Each structure stands twice: as structure tokens, then as C-alpha cells.
Amino acid sequence: MTHPHAAPLTFPHDFPVTRKWPAAHPDRLQLYSLPTPNGVKVSIALEELGLPYEAHVVSFATNDQLSPEFLSLNPNNKIPAILDPNGPGGQPLPLFESGAILLYLAEKTGRLLPADTARRYEALQWLMFQMGGVGPMFGQVGFFHKFAGKEFEDKRPRDRYVAEARRLLGVLNRHLHGKTWLVGDDYTVADIATWPWVNNLIGFYGAADLVGYAEFTEVQRVLQAFLARPAVQRGLAVPAG
Template sequence: MIELWTWDTPNGRKISVALEEMGLPYTVHAVNIGKGEQFNPEFLSFSPNNRIPAIRDPEGPDGKPITVFESGAILLYLAEKTGKFLPRDLRARIPVLEWLMWQMGGFGPMPGQVHHFLMQPEGPARDYGVKRYGDETKRLYGVLDRRLAGRDFVATDGAPSVADFAILGWAWRHERHLVPFDDLPNVAAWYERMMARPAVQRGFAVKLN
């Protein structure tokens, strides 16, 4: 059974959703990042960047145990393991990889900075950070809305992919990003569609802290 080492964050929710969608049994090991548990030696032994989430799979490739850190790498590993939510055909796979990297490189780091600056004391530095990263976050939401025009899912037809799970983890916090969906009809419809999936609901309901 897969061990999920995580906390209740957007990156953590990506993996709980994926595990539920893929039908993989797993146990949750809470890593309280507020108390610095991500620096515990046991966790660092398989997540050297001291970030959640990470997984241990006792039945990895060739039946041998494996550990994986970084949420994007975990999603790709789980997709390869199960043969689900990642097309085998290279041409069909490329959009999934593109949008997964888009999330990892921007639609995560940028709204994460909005979270950070909103928690700072009021003043010029806070205002600067919220505007700078807030503007970029809104731009990224606009990119996503244009991509979803006429589409049910971000990178594939007929069913979601690991890219949808990755992006959903962060769209889940859109209110904290100060981004309402009023002017993002395609994102709003996609978000509602994704959150209505029973496995997604289980992935967000499972206790991660």
C-alpha cells in the first residue's frame, strides 16, 4: 500500500485526488509543516528538498520499493504505474506534459507568493508583493480560461489527465488567490465539472492534517 506523506496544501491535494481517481490504496502520514516536521530526518531521507508531498511505494518497478518526491514527478509515476490519466501515444501525451509543467512552473509558485504576501503586515512591501504576484496569477488564470474554451479538460479529450489534477489542486484555492471566477466562465465550468467527480470529492475529503 502506498504511503502518502503530505499536508493539507494544494500540492498535497493533487496527490490524494490522483490516488483516489486511480483507485490505488494508500495511507496518509501527516507532515505538519507548521511545526517543521518536513525537516525530520526520516522524511528528509526520501524527500531531500524538505517539501511535501512524497510517497513510498513498497511495490514499485519490478516489485521493488521506491520513493518519489515532487508532486509532478509523483503524478507521472502514478500514471505510469497504473496506465491511467496519461496517454501512451507521444503526440497525445505532449499536451499533458506541457500543462503539467505549466502548473509546476507558474500556476503554483505565483499564487503561492500571493498567499505569502497576504499574510505579511500591511505596508508597501505587502502591497507590492500582492500586486506583482496577483497580476501574474490572474494572467495565468486567463491563459487557463482560453485553453478551456470548448474543452471539458485541460489537455485530453473525454477524460481528465494528471494535468487536470495538478491544476485543480491550486484552483481549489482561487479565493485565497483573490481570483473570482466571474470573468472566467471556462475555468468555472471546468472546476465545477472536476469537483463533481466522486473520486475528486474523496480526494479532497480525506484528512491530510
């Protein structure tokens, strides 16, 4: 909340991040990201909602995420982050954490969350399930199967995370029986948060056989429906380059 005597924030001048990533379209929402599972959550949501936005690449190869300009937006030095010049009360809003950004975009537009209070909280519980379980655990599988951890001779850490990934896939598989999406017929931010991680686990991480993905037929069905959405296909490639 703006202090009653504070000068209103102006965009882009009051935000150092725009000095490193100048806004060609300062009237649009600014997205600072990479096409990773967490990053594409936000670009997919923006594409689904049809909100005008401008995407900026935060290159890990050059440690952009550790630059003072990016840290001024997200002190946790993680992507994605946004800067909405048309935030609450007409004031610019900087925001980080993919789950918080998804909730903000849903509430800003009145979409991607059920209007019914009970179903809204059902969507939120599955969003939190992704944030607290699916993302961190699948990411650890990726580390121990694809990246530096694969060189570890001791496979007990890998197997621990593989077992937990299988358990989480089982939870999803049982829940999705007879449902179109995680909240029944409602396509929500919970789906936009979850399915990029499942897609990454079996695709980029190459861990389908490791986690026994063939067993989870309901997960397979819904992932394919998700990947068939045009907005998802566009969002998965943002930011380009």
C-alpha cells in the first residue's frame, strides 16, 4: 500500500530492472523469465488470458539473475518475475514467485480461478500441491538424473526423489480419474502450474522410464490435452532466444 504522503511510483523510471531490460512497450506487462517449467507458467497464463506483455530473457549463462537490476525486482534471484505498469490502484506492481504471479493474473482478469468459493479453494490447494511438491521433487529428479548429480555413485539420493516423484504422480493419477482438469471441468492456474513440470520430467529430464510414467494413464491423458492448447504451445516458447 502506498503511503498517503509518498510520491506515486512511475514506470519505468522508479524500477532499476528497466535499465538493464528497457521496455519497448512500457504500457504492457513486463515479464522477466526463461522457458523453464516455472518460467512458462507465467507466459502460458498470459497467453491464455490474452494480456499484452513484453518478455525479457534473464540469461543464467551471464548471471543476469544476480545483477543488481534483477535483484531489485526479485531479491531471491529466481525467474520468473513481472512488472505490471497497470497494477492495483493504477500503480505499477513488481512481483516474483510464479504461484503468486499466477494468482495475481487470475484475480486481475477474473479468469483461471472458479468464481465459486469452495471450488476456488480446491484450485488453490492443487496450486500449493505443485508449489510445495511437484516442482521441488521433480526438479531434484532432474538434478540427479540429468545434471551434475547423475555422476554421483551413490544412487540413494536419486532413488529417494524418484520414489517421491512416483508417489506424486500417483496422487495426480488417482485424482484425475473422471475429471477433465485438476478441478473437474474448470481449467485453472493449478493446471498451468502443474503440467509444465510433468512435461519437463518426461521430456527435458528424460525421466519417463525412471519414474514409470507409462503407468500413469490419467496423467498422460491430461498432459496431452494441456499440450494441445494453442496458448500453451505459444507460452512454452517464451521468452524466445
